Amino acid sequence: MTRHYPTDLLLAVSSLQRDLADDASSPVARLLKEADLLELGPLLDGDALAQALDEGLGGLSQFPWRPLVDTDDVWEHEPVGHVVLDDDRAGNTLRGLLLSWATGNAVTVRTSRPALWQAVFEVVRGPGFPLPAASTAMPGAAVAGVVVRVPDLVVSSDGATAPSGELFAAAGRPGTPSVRIRPASGQDGPRAPVADIDCRAPWFRELFTSTYLAGTTLDAARRADPESASRRDARLRYLVGMARRTPHYRDLPRIDGVADLGRLPVLEKETLEAKSLPRSPELSSGALPSGEVLRSGASSGDPRYIVYARTDWENMVREAIPLLRALGIGNGDRVLNALVGGGLYGGLMTTASELSRMPVEAFSAGQQVTADLMLTLVRDFSVNVLLGQPALVLPLLREARRRDPSLRLEKVVYGGTPMTESDKQWLRDELGTRSITSILAANDGAQIGYQCDRLGGTLHHVNDDYNLVEVVDEDGVPLPDGETGHLLITAMQKFEGPLIRYRIGDIGRLTSYDCPCGIPGRVLEYLGRSDGLLKFKSATVYHGDLLAALEEFRVSQLQAELVTRSGTETLVLRTESREDLDEDVVRSALVAAFPVLGDSHLYDDGLRMFELVVECHPEGALPRNPVSGKIRTTLDRRLN
Known part of the structure; x- marks a missing residue:
């Protein structure tokens, strides 16, 4: 069965929402009005629906999997296949249709008004995004599938005034399931969006099955996925659709997937700086502010500010925790986090957020770490993992080793600057370090790749579901695997301040490599900054x-x-x-x-x-x- 993705349903709903906002007398608006569906503003709010599905599914950008933090395993969600809805109330039926489609199910509506629902199907399909099948049947007809009863939302507080429309009733119908809403005194209804209430309700869980994949990591599940191409296509469609909400990307062409990536313009660093806040709002969507703002290190120019909306930040954390595990950090580890922080710089900030979700004990010292503090933490707290930047922590480690020759450190995870092979050997020989791994990342788009302890040189595993990596020539034309060129990243899960084909200022090449760690596929050979070419x-x-x-x-x-x-x-x-x-x-x-x-x-x-x-x-x-x-x-x- 062809897999469908909730992001395509969200794009369709958002397009419908914009059409209604632009023309309240349009044929679409008239149709919904005739069906008493215009009161369903909360259901036709694409942002609210996206947030609700993200929470209910454990991550839209990770769908159909839900990674766990206490283990390295995942849950896999699969649609029940075919959902049957009884059209007792138009609002309930529409709620059931949208969430059934979002979870990948075909839908049959048993109704006495088939023409209406066929028209609704056509309206939601109108923008052209791939959605599951839908049909109608007569009331009471025998239809194979899972019959789902969508409950009424019932305001139960005495004296409260129920909002008008199909979504709310003063009392539930006999024999009909309901979700009861008890507002505070003086309030007349729920504050949470209807989609949020639904995605937390028991009936939503009837739309999909969940299988616990013991011993399967998120990366392994993705690499074994026969639908990997369609999954990335859906990710990219959604990113482009979200990016078109910003003035800079308003005129991006509609694309079907990764094969169309070359039709999109390269984002140069100068353009990013000119179009970003505080200089310009061109890369901002205008959505309600949320999340975190970081800044670049400004090692090669003026600083720029990088916005991660709340969902963007959550996606970064969801993707980073399996990565940190792949780098050797495990349950019960005690981690000295000596990455740089402060001044809105992201190294310490991002990793502290990630480590706080994991079953590890973190000591976030940042760049204030000293040789004495290292010795204290190793001796008194049994710290066994160091996370830091070689340029800062190696001199401190050597000083700590000089003061205490018995110093041992089991694992080192580094990022920010390269570590030479001679420095790695010193760690092994002098500190007994058995695992030395690295993260390749940028404040703009977070993690780009990582080097496990079985990869050598400057090879890094890549995660195209998070940052899609391209190698191009000076003009942005893609180069074949094995050829050296400029690196572009497309941040597939960053929707505020989007980065599409962003030239990060580094060079490298992509090659195929079956790593001894067990992960096959493409690896990135990182060759440094593009300004690292010395011409004389x-x-x-x-x-x-x-x-x-x-x-x-x-x-x-x-x-x-x-x-x-x-x-x-x-x-x-x-x-x-x-x-x-x-x-x-x-x-x-x-x-x-x-x-x-x-x-x-x-x-x-x-x-x-x-x-x-x-x-x-x-x-x-x-x-x-x-x-x-x-x-x-x-x-x-x-x-x-």
């Missing part, structure tokens, strides 16, 4: 290649700065290492590995056109961004 002397050198060449010197951080000094193009390479390095030795090794760095370009008159300068610093000596804690890896300050 008609040559190009990658920052990542330079850092890799310095492994033998146990260099943890590398900053490359291009400047013009007295007319000479100069490359200044600044290293951080736990070793006491000789700058001349390091320079000679680099020239041997990269001849273009040498002094081969001297003119007859002795004019020097290029110079390589190496500066060797201890760990922690290079300046960090005050917000993100990162080091500027490349700077180009040459005179134009």
Whole structure:
């Protein structure tokens, strides 16, 4: 049976809602008025219906699964298949129809007014989104399927004035199930939207079955799903439909799915900055404010502010908890969270939200962590997991190890900046660390990929249900797997301040790889910032290649700065290492590995056109961004 998705029903309802708002005398409005359905404003509120279904199904963006937080398992929801509704009241019938379709069921309405309901079916199908089948039958006809009785909503408080319309009655009909509403004194009805009441009521649970998949992770369920293509198509349709509520994306074309992704424009960083708050409301939907606002680290320019509406934030947390488990964090772990926080920066904020839902004990120290605090937490609280940024925590770990040679740390999860293989080996040798894993993320769109402890180099697993990753050329044209290009992300579960084909400023390539951890499929080889290309002397050198060449010197951080000094193009390479390095030795090794760095370009008159300068610093000596804690890896300050 073809799977249908609640998001398509939501798009249809939202389109109908807009039509009614634009023209109260339209044929659609006349039809609903004739059927006494115009009083059903709460049911035709797409946002309220979306919120109710999100709560009732445990996540619209995770449907048909509901991930659990106390285990790494999922519940799987499946429609009962065919729902039969008796048309005793038009309002009840419409409630049953919409929620039955939302959960993927075909519907038969047993009614004495079949023409009306056929017209309603056509109206809701009018926008063209894929919805389940629907038909009518005569009252009392034998129809195969699950008969669902949609209850009346009954105001039961004495003296309260019931709202007019089909949804409410002063008393329930004999033999008819009802949901009783008891308003506070002086109130005349429920404050919660009708959809919210329905999605919490027992009758809603009759529309689908739930199976507990013991030992099946969300990622495993998705990868084994035969409907994975249609699922992502539905995700993208919904994202584009939601994005069209913003002025910037108002004219986006309607698309069917991922195959149409190339028809959508690339979102450049300059455009994102210009169209985002506080500079402009162009990427805002105008919805009631909710959720969290983060800011970029501004390591390469002015900060920008990133809005996560309440559902966006909830989606991020739902997706991150299985990811953190895949990174090795398990029940009962004690986690020192040393990611950067404050100033609206998201590292500490997001992970603290995620860890708070998990059965772990978290110590959220942020960048205020010290070597003494590390030792105290490991000794007195048995902290066994460190979550942090290598540029900040590695110097502290080495100092803590110097003070207490018995220091041991079972797991390290890092993000923000790369960790060299020599640093990983130091953790294994000196601290007994058995699991070292990383998250690839951005404040704009949260997690992009992750590296389990079985992946090497810069390979990362990707989750296209959360951030759909593309590799494109300079013009935004998709490149085949295996070719290096610019990374675009489409944030599939972020609907306020949407990011569609956003060029994040990084480069990489996608390849197929069957990881020893058991996860097959595409992996992203992350190759660093796109501004990590150093161009000089008609040559190009990658920052990542330079850092890799310095492994033998146990260099943890590398900053490359291009400047013009007295007319000479100069490359200044600044290293951080736990070793006491000789700058001349390091320079000679680099020239041997990269001849273009040498002094081969001297003119007859002795004019020097290029110079390589190496500066060797201890760990922690290079300046960090005050917000993100990162080091500027490349700077180009040459005179134009």
